Amino acid sequence: FVSPAAALPPKTKVQGYKSGLNFPIDMAWVPGTKKLFFTEKSGKIRILKGRKLNSRPCATLNVNSQGERGLLGIALHPNFKSNRYLYVYFTKASPLQHQVKRFTVRKGRCRQPKVIVSGISAKSNGYHNGGQVEFAGGKLYVSTGEQHDPGLAQDTSNRLGKILRYNPNGSIPKDNPFGNAVWSYGHRNPFGLAHKPGTTKVYSTENGPSCDDEFNVIKKGRNYGWGSGYQCGTRGVGPNPKKPEVRWSNIIVPTDPTFYKGQMKALNGDVYVGDFRGNVRRLIMNSDDTRVRKQRVILRDQGGVTDVTKGPGGWLYLATTTSIKRIVPK
Template identity: 30%
Template sequence: MQNSLLFPIFFVVLLSTSCAQTSDKEIKTPETLDFTAELVIDDIENAWGMVFLPKGGILYSEKSGKLKFYNSGRVSEVENLPEVYNRGQGGLMDIELHPNYENNGWIYLSYASTEGNGKGGNTAIMRAKLSNNKLVQQEKLYKASPNSTRGQHFGSRIEFDRDGYLLFSIGERGNRDVNPQDITRDGGKIYRLYDDGRIPDDNPFVDQAEAKKAIWSYGHRNPQGLALHPETGQLWEHEHGPRGGDEINIIQKGVNYGWPIITYGINYSGTPITDETSRPGMEQPLYQWTPSIAPSGMAFVTSDKYSKWKGSLLVGSLAFQYLERLELHNNKVVYREKLMDGMGRVRNVRQAPDGFIYVSVEGKGIYRLVPK
């Protein structure tokens, strides 16, 4: 029998039980491309996160634990980073700038850390400032617990909403039967904090005994994409399913997204996880990919530089090694297109302030998509 901590009754009436839009839209490969992929930074093993600094240059993370700064054709390594637990899918992951970065200088990082209880590591969130190519004024804002020696499902992306709240994802660390459905445990969640790490009073579970007060939504597997919709301001997320069942979700306060009780995926061995794809009180994905594309990185196109792409959603595919463009209409996927096919495992995609799209490809580097 489920504990009341796991399924808060007062949220059930808000949730949808309709079926997800399945991946029935065949992905197209355009006969001609309207852009060229220009390699800007080469020789990168795994550029997980990247941000564009207001005065120029790209700050990017390498999963191995290095933070680097590119400007005017030169790459320099940032010093004084925290100790990073580089294991499996964990390491130095996402980077995000404070919305008021030009005035306060805060940079936010997600990384796997050994701090805390237990062997191994778990996902941590910190902020710091960049001074003379060093991280200074470091502040740890959140550390998931307990640690685990498992190498999978750390998450982790970072995003700020329009009200300035800090949102981030942590995967369920491969412990699907315990973590994602239990709000007293970290893992398989989206979290929400003030920019300084304080917990907002209006978070959904602040008044529930033993609950992790920073949780914003739960029932996730391994979210590696977060982005704000440019028109609605809603937080969109995508996450890895198992074999099949990768999802796109619109994240809502206190909502349960179902993993692993409901899923469109199966075990990697081919055996079923569950016979349920929906259940009352659990939210359906906006879209699901079967077979899995292994999504990583997520960006909405608002730039006028790509006339045919404006309003599209871009998602990297690790499994099939391409950049996917999804056209949307009324929150429905109406068209899918394969870009940069065969370039390699696409880890991240972001739109820069100047309107150009940048894409990081594992083992190669960071590309700029230049319209023809």
């Protein structure tokens, strides 16, 4: 199911783009430009123009960055060019909680902060926080971890261990399945979110505590099987649990993926995901992009990969804990 040796597609190569960075977590390119917004775990929203890093952050948030907490996911509103809205998921230091905050970007500064989602519990252990934000079909998807309390993942009245779905202003869409923000449940630590451009198909990576990291195709109201009593390699718990599309029994810590549709035809039409062991995998999808036919490691030894996304030139960009790199044509 997995190719034994890492191999980039023919006529492509990996090259450095920007080094010397301070733990970038997530990237958001402004479409049609060379401007990149990215989050630093310590609390800064940074701007990269071409390969030049703005000396002044767009914003600095007061975050708790213990363990896996901090400033995590970032997303631009689909109408960013007109409304200038930027969204981030972060762990607020005091009072301790996870929030989604919206900024309006003007002249390189993140202004008019507005809390869109608040009060997501952040327990004292600092782990399994989720932390991604992603737009698909005009809705805002937010991933939350269960904070090492498996019982919460099966509770559809609780926002932990879930994929949440909101309107861009933070209100609850009328077609959500449980009458609240919950879109899917039974998750451990869904650290990554992606969608197929132009569709509402949403994908997630999920970290396990000691086994069974996952890649899932997210569906409305579906139970993804994590909860009290789960055992490694089993079908899952709760009503009608959905088995993962891909399961990695030896944990790899998969991070934020992307569905690639760009200039490099050799890469087109599949999902790419990095992991904290320094690998980048290609998940080769079926014809309707709802199943993974096979997977292939295309890069190794890149350092902890935190995010993969399409950027300027249609190339594939990856963030590590110290740098940004890209896969380009030879």
